[in-house]
Amino acid sequence: MPPFPDESSHHLKRLTDGLKRAGVKLTHQRLEVCRELAGVTDHPDVEAVFHGVRARVPTISLDTVYRALALLADLGLIGRVGALQGRMRFDPNMTPHHHFVCARCGAMHDFTSAAVDQIPIPDDAHAFGHVHAMQVEIRGLCRRCQFGQES
């Protein structure tokens, strides 16, 4: 056991504790999905999580991954991130942060901004309903796409 738990096991504990607290069964499959999420720093789609978990649990089904991710998202343990092209993606990072999204390839990068976080929620927004969170999305072209790479 390391003197300090590493970042990954911190995240894993947060996820598994959340499942226990929700009173759902902590199955082998759900545990491995959590382990996968705890070990990534990007915004994986279902397919990516499925591939990662299947390396350790070869018999897991795609549907189970869909359900595990939906459960974690519904419990607020991971975030959903709106996809501009194709598949739904998830965000294991629940600390307040914002996104840079490439309009061409869909690459998504995290960044933080105290300046943004200090802005009060506009009054207009409260009129629409109960505000849960405010997030900035910056659209642009990532470095790879900026230079004519066809990949």
Next chain:
Amino acid sequence: MPPFPDESSHHLKRLTDGLKRAGVKLTHQRLEVCRELAGVTDHPDVEAVFHGVRARVPTISLDTVYRALALLADLGLIGRVGALQGRMRFDPNMTPHHHFVCARCGAMHDFTSAAVDQIPIPDDAHAFGHVHAMQVEIRGLCRRCQFGQES
């Protein structure tokens, strides 16, 4: 001819001018898709545009609507808005604004905020690539969903 062109025809002119400027054919189908977009203030998905246009052009195909919307979005004449559930949606409103999104039903409302628009783009973001625009997304529960309406 009215003394001042109404809002809708302003939008329509912007869209059709954009298509002409791009050098593509201004077909009857594309014109009607533009007309539909110009007459709407929400964030329709492909199905919604298809239904609206089909009332006037009964033989238009769904694929044509998909292609027309993709073309308009690629030309920067309308916006794409990331869907949290299911279908891709489009935003005919290209003036700078922000969104309130209901996490439950997906309802999306526009709002403007001078305070938000004045924030400089964080330096971290520039490191990821060329920034095109910055937009705020507020997640929450709309009024309908706040009170236990099952619809």
Next chain:
DNA sequence: ATTTAATTAGTAAAGATTACTATCTAGGAA
């Protein structure tokens, strides 16, 4: 160990988007 309700694997179904091709047409040239 027994029990049971929740969960899963495997597959089917549904829903959304893209691809294909014969036909048609917008827009330029004659």
Next chain:
DNA sequence: TTCCTAGATAGTAATCTTTACTAATTAAAT
């Protein structure tokens, strides 16, 4: 105006993504 043709469409098929179904399995409480 008429003719021509590259580009666009209609109708449909194919692909991709997500959800639904059911018999078998299993976490976890007793």
